[in-house]
Each structure stands twice: as structure tokens, then as C-alpha cells.
Amino acid sequence: RALGMHQTRVEAASVALVEACLNAMEHGGGPGVVRVQGDSRDSKPCLSIEVEDHGQGFDPERAPRNSSTKVLGSASKRGWGLTLIRELMDEVQIQSEPGRTVVAMRKYVESAQ
Numbered sequence: 001r002a003l004g005m006h007q008t009r010v011e012a013a014s015v016a017l018v019e020a021c022l023n024a025m026e027h028g029g030g031p032g033v034v035r036v037q038g039d040s041r042d043s044k045p046c047l048s049i050e051v052e053d054h055g056q057g058f059d060p061e062r063a064p065r066n067s068s069t070k071v072l073g074s075a076s077k078r079g080w081g082l083t084l085i086r087e088l089m090d091e092v093q094i095q096s097e098p099g100r101t102v103v104a105m106r107k108y109v110e111s112a113q
Contacts, residue, residue, distance in 0.1 A: 003038050003045050006110045012088040013047050013107040019081040020051035020103045028053025028101070039106070046090070046108040053101050060094040 005013075017036070024032040032053040039048035063082050086092050091106040 003047060003109050005047065005107070009107055009110055010047075013049065013105070016085045016088040016105055016107075017049055017051070019084050020049070020105070023081045023103070024051050024053035024055075024101075027055045027058070029055035041106065041108075044108050046106045049089075049105045049107075051103045054099055055101060057096040057098045057101055060096055063094075 017034075021032075021034065030053075032051060034052075035048075035050040037048050039046050060082075065083060082094075085103065085105060088107075089105040090108050091104075093104045095102045095104075
């Protein structure tokens with residue numbers, strides 16, 4: 001809110017942060033690191049979030065990509081974290097290798113889009 005971001009955008013970023021932390025706790029192999037800061041990209045203010053873990057790593061291109069158009073009752077309850085993160089944030093970059101995964105996310109202040 002300190003950046004002037006609308007409450008619905010703050011809530012979306014909060015859900016994405018929780019999902020990234022849950023993934024890091026489940027797959028990360030121990031303590032992780034969370035970085036949250038106000039930032040600017042191309043002169044557009046944004047919230048920048050990074051969640052880092054030290055697990056086995058994975059290929060982000062091969063990670064499950066569930067669709068929000070799936071019927072709720074027929075979709076698996078597993079594997080939705082990255083889908084939610086990608087849908088809720090404006091930018092998502094995932095760098096992963098054995099021993100280190102970083103999920104970097106940005107949510108722009110509404111008026112800056």
C-alpha cells in the first residue's frame with residue numbers, strides 16, 4: 001500500500017507470495033530466503049518479490065501448467081501454485097538448478113501499467 005497500489009493488487013501479490021513460499025517449503029530442502037521491496041522498472045513503480053530455496057531444482061518449462069478454465073471438480077488439487085503465481089503477478093521469472101531456485105515476481109502499481 002505504501003507504493004499506492006490498489007488493495008486488490010496487494011491481495012493478488014500476497015497470494016502469489018504465499019504460494020511461492022509453500023512451494024519453497026515443500027520442495028526447497030531447508031531454509032529459504034524471501035525478499036520483498038518497492039522497485040521501479042522502466043520508471044514504473046512495482047512490488048518486487050523473490051523467493052529462493054535450496055532444493056533439487058526443476059525445469060520450469062516442464063512444470064505443470066494448469067488452466068484456470070478447467071472445471072473445478074475435475075481439476076487436481078495439486079500443482080496449482082505456479083499457475084496461480086503466473087496468473088496473479090504481472091511478471092514471473094524462474095531460475096532453477098540443483099541447489100538453488102529463485103522465483104522472481106513483479107506486481108506493478110495500477111496507475112503505472
